[in-house]
Amino acid sequence: MSSTLAPRERSLIGRANVAKTKIIHVPYRGDxxxxxxxxxxxxxxxxxxxxLASSYIKSGKVRALVLxxxxxxxxxxxxxxxxxxxxxxxxxxxxxxxxxxxxxxxxVDRKLNxxxxxxxxxxxxxxxxxxxxVDVRLPNNExxxxxxx
Numbered sequence: 036m037s038s039t040l041a042p043r044e045r046s047l048i049g050r051a052n053v054a055k056t057k058i059i060h061v062p063y064r065g066d067x068x069x070x071x072x073x074x075x076x077x078x079x080x081x082x083x084x085x086x087l088a089s090s091y092i093k094s095g096k097v098r099a100l101v102l103x104x105x106x107x108x109x110x111x112x113x114x115x116x117x118x119x120x121x122x123x124x125x126x127x128x129x130x131x132x133x134x135x136x137x138x139x140x141x142x143v144d145r146k147l148n149x150x151x152x153x154x155x156x157x158x159x160x161x162x163x164x165x166x167x168x169v170d171v172r173l174p175n176n177e178x179x180x181x182x183x184x
Contacts, residue, residue: 061078066081066083070088070091070097073097074096080100085110085111086110086167089110089111100114101114101116101117101120101125102114102115102116102117103126103127104118104126105117105123105126106118107119108167110167133151
């Protein structure tokens, strides 16, 4: 088993061990290196984000066994969810944030926030993110100012 051992992998490895499935972590510098070894049959399996692996899956270079999610993804309709595969507890949720250095001026912060908002307002962006099961939440100005660390 390979990955860069992000929280999603630690969670899944722990659950696999409970299910009496032996998984050995093999550290990689990043997902591309692990993906290359998987496609080259040098490792047996890897955890990866469905969005990143979807092109490999669709091309037939790798086979997706299960999604660590409650339901299937529209971009991979033939891959069963963990709920369907009798593993309802095998689910991983993650979040992504845009970060800037603490000393970033408020004007730059506002400009970045505006650019993200404009991008999300473009035709099809939110629809595409929704198809990937990405729930977009932008903090309001008051909350954003409290997030400055």
